[in-house]
Amino acid sequence: MKHKILSYIHQESPIHRLTGAAKLIGFILWSLTAMITYDTRILVVMFILGIMIFLLSKVEFRYISFVFYIFLLFLFINNIAIFLFEPMQGVEMYHTKHEFLHIIGHYSLTAEQLFYQANLTLKYLTIIPLALLFMVTTHPSEFAASLNKIGVSYRISYAVALALRYIPDIQRDYQNISLAQQARGIDLSKKQKLTKKLRYASSILMPLIFSSLNQIETISAAMELRGFGSQKRRSWYHERLFTKADYLAIMLIVLLFVFSMIITFWDGNRFYNPFI
Amino acid sequence: MRKPVIEFTNFSFHYRAQSSPTLSGINLTIYEGEKILIIGPSGSGKSTLGHCLNGLVPFFYPGEISGSLKIFGKETKEESIFKLSSMVGTVLQDPDAQFIGLTAAEDIAFKLENQFVPQEELFESVNRVAELVDMTEHLDSTPQDLSGGQKQRVTLAGSMIDNVNILLFDEPLANLDPATGKTAIELIDSIHKQTGKTTIIIEHRLEDVLHGEIDRIVIIDEGCVLADLTPNELLSSNLLIDTGIREPLYLTALRYAGCTITPELKPKSLKTLNIEVSKTKLHAWYETVGNAEKKPKNEVLLELKNIHFGYSKTKEIIKDVSFQINKGELISLIGKNGAGKSTLAKLICGFYPPAAGEILYEGENLIEHSIKERGDHIGFVLQNPNQMISQNFIFDEVALGLKFRGVPDKDIEDQVFHALKICGLYELRNWPISALSFGQKKRVTIASVLVLGPKLILLDEPTAGQDYKHYNEIMEFLWNLNQQGITIIMITHDMHLMLEYTNRAIVISEGQKVKEDEPANILTDEYVIRLANLKETSLYQLAKKAEFLDQRDFVKRFIHFDRRTRQL
Known part of the structure; x- marks a missing residue:
């Protein structure tokens, strides 16, 4: 039969071996980091880390390809919509204006806006693949047990x-x-x-x-x-006890979180500004 | 002195939504370690009686209770569904719908999980009961990977994991094929013998349940206890015929032969039955009953030629299947679950194109015809009518297919009325569908397919889960339809249906056609029986026991006589 979209696939990998709770806590912290920071350097590092984690899981891309492409489509539409409604958001945020091309009325293509939207896209690209990965590498029952463990x-x-x-x-x-x-x-x-x-x-x-x-x-x-x-x-x-690997994984993610927050807020705001 | 574990005293129950009580004045005592069968037609209240024992009544399905029901001396209405579930383990009817966990092991552990039992103990207990039901090998399987019989074993293990003292089975055979049903009864038997738990089985398939030991049979009819007898006493009485429950076929044969059945003959099973007194009569009857004359072959309506098919390229599900269906035939398509019967039906209806081979309808290749176009020639009726009905009123439901085809309103009315008349629903045409019984809904779905004018109808399990009365109702209807010239193919597990109504059966096993023959030949052929998960008909065993030389011919003559008696 056909493979069911986004269902758990049993495989052997370090990611599969992590308990659901560790993966859930890790994923929440990961998403939080990506959502809070606008620091491009951190986002790029996370994006690359994300790809590495994905490769580590040995999950074949085709299992999530369909959902991933749909997500890309939405991301594209989202970007267009942002530009249509808030063409000057980047300029407001970065306090400078480098105009490439004036289009019409107050619509013009600025380096700031492009940079802002690139950051936004990067945020999504660090979170979504890991969300999909979480779903295909976590047994639903174990997932339920994990939710319960973290207080749901x-x-x-x-x-x-x-x-x-x-x-x-x-x-x-x-x-x-x-x-x-x-x-x-x-x-x-x-x-x-x-x-x-x-x-x-x-x-x-x-x-x-x-x-x-x-x-x-x-x-x-x-x-x-x-x-x-x-x-x-x-x-x-189906609940599984924490192993060393789980503690290690959570520690690494916590470190990533703390480190990112320090870098992000070092200069007083969430934005990394290459324009000044 | 036997210890009573269940005591109904003057017990009545009235569902909140119903106009009259479902159970009234029940007096019944069940003793420790007994094995009780509760039978009765659909709607008699036998399931409600079971719900009273496990607490679904009144805690899940609310209503008014009067009188008393005590389990282990405790008044049930003062307990809770949870307290009762620690005394009574229940296996419900549908093995699919009651499977809760994502793996067999989790489903078995569910009851203990809810009691907050530590995980190590869960593992131990799961292994212990899994062994009891012989499912140790399948603990990691998902419900999709398990067969109906296996799911039922899992549920049984799960309901007895916390050492309940009473086991309750609510129509355990309804969704199983004959062979799996037989094993289920054997399993219940062996668990009863090993553990001595009080066991209560609610069923209407009497002959199948009597394959195991039963201490007492309680008949429920119209909410009352009609009889409380030993199997031998019950089978010697006329109570079964009066309440519309099918007696074992071997007894029907004995009655046809003019034998009187008394408890002394031990009629409860063929093994115990004393045949000596009836032998002469049976042989004399056999001589008087002629054989059915063979009908000449008609024209071919549908032909499958070397059909191959698979959902994926690597795995072939249908392998080189060829057969012909003649005009006016009533034929059954049989085989285990997953053998490929439903897939074949879907290929015939054009839901999927075959990978190779031809499907000819009146000599014309159907390959170019869309699903919709085939719908004009071939109707397809799902097992569950609720999965086909989308309108609120009968007329609209039957008219739907014509509306989709853009037929003018005036013509729609004529055609719908015609279809409703054929299906005996004309008087009900303005009724809401929600007011109909299961059998009537089934007829609505058949009418809604008939209205498109097909010459061939494919039905998936038309009688599954129906009691004898509704089975008769549905089959008589299909028989009449067939007499009016509609060719009918039924996918079925029902051996009675095959014997009583069809002249030919096609057996599919692992995607291949393994046999095509008269039902009497199929149900007496050990090899085919094993391949298709059927079981030997008790008529054949009776013929053996009564020392007939040609046992198969005995079965054939019985069928012939039986049809004549019922004037088919």
Whole structure:
């Protein structure tokens, strides 16, 4: 069968061997660093580190390629939108104006704006690949256990794992329903008008929703019958104990975080300014 | 003195949303270590009775309780669903829907996880119960990798991991094929013998359950306990026929032969049955019943020629399958789960193109036809009608396919009315679909496919999970449809269906056609039975036991006689 989009793939690598909790804490700190800093030097280093971590995980790029390309598309649209709405954001931030090209009205291409948007893009590029990596290298149950470990209520943690557990089932149901409706004459191909397509789509979605609701009822009955929610805490079969590697990984990330923050705020603000 | 563990005294239950009580005046005592079968038609209240034991009633499905139900001396309505679940382990009907964990091990551990048991103990307990249900090898498997029977074993292990004293099985056979069902009953039997836990099975497939030992059978009908008898007593009575539960086929054969069945004959299983007194009558009956005359072959409607197919290039799922379906046939397509039956159906409907080979419909190659165009010739009906129905009213649902095709409103009405009349739904045409029973919904989906005018209908498991009454209702309907000239292919596990209604079956195993023959020949052929996860029909075993020389012919004559009796 086809590979399921963004689901856990069992492999052997140092990244897979890290516990879910360590990866989650690491990822949160990593994202925080990338979000706070506008220091291009740090972002570039993180970007390269990110690629190295990805290579270390031995995850093949094709597993995440589809989502990654979609993300690139959004990033591109996002960049255009920023330029359309805030063409002078860079100038405001860096207090200088090096104009390359005047376009029209107050739209002009400045070095500051380009630099600002390049920084922004870099931020996304350091975070997103690792987010995808986290999803494909962490077993959902272990992920739930990790969420619980860092303080999220186990009910919410389990709901997340359960949602992941049901994605393949829902995909299968969707396919069956859609095929049967196509045999009755629904045409969802590109030839159809959008309005018609939307109306047709409801004849697939309604049965899907109702059959999913039925499943939810059964699963919640089954869960109550086995005592889910009876205690304040629960243990996790798939929880893994921290090893040296986990402590080491977290320490490295904490170091990265502290170091980045020191460099970023050394000169009093978050922006690295090459223009003055 | 036997110790009572479950005591219903004058117990009644009324679901909040229902107009009348589902259970009324139940008096029933179940003793420690007993193995009880609770049977009854759909809607009799037998499942509700089970829900009362595990606490789903009244804690999950609220309602009004009167009278008393004590488990181990404790009044259940004063307990909680969690307390009850530590006394009663439940295996629900659908092995897919109740699988909670992402791996087998996690699912088994779930109950203990929720009791905050330390992880080392989880590992120990999981290994212990996994061994009991023979799943040690599969602990790391995901639900997608497990078969229905394996999932059920996992659930069973998970519900007894904390040493419950009572095991409750709610229709454990409903979603399993005959061979897997047989193993499930054997497993329940062996666990009962090993652990001595009080075991309660709720089922309507009587013959299959009686493959194992049963101490008592309780019949529930219209919310009351109708009978509480030993298997031998029950099978000698007329209660089964009165409540619409199918008796074991070997007993039907004995009755046809004019034998009187008494508890002394030990009719509860073929192994214990005393055949000596009935032998002469059975042989005499066999001589009087003629053989069915062979119908001449009709024209070919659909032909598959050397079909190959795989979802990926490396793995072929269908390997060189060829067969012909004649006009007016009612035929079953059988095989294990994953053998490729559903894939074949999808190829016929054009959902996927075959990698090689031809599909001919009335001699014309279908390869150029789109899914929609094939829909005019070949209808496809899913197992679960809820997965096909998208409209609120019957008329709209049946009209949907015509609307998609842009048929004028005036014609739509005529054609829909015609289809509704064929399906016996004309009077109900303005009803909301939510008010219909499962069988009626099934008919709506068939009508909505029929309205497009196909000559061939493919049905996926048309009778799965249905009790005898609804099974009859659906099959009589399909039979009538077939008599009106519609060719029908059914993907099925139901051996009764094969024997009673179809004249031919095609057996698929690992993507290949392994046999194509009369059902009577298939259900008496050990090799094919094993390949397709079926089991030998008890008629064949009866014929052996009664020392018939041609046992297969005995089965054939029985079918012939049975159809004549039911006037098909």
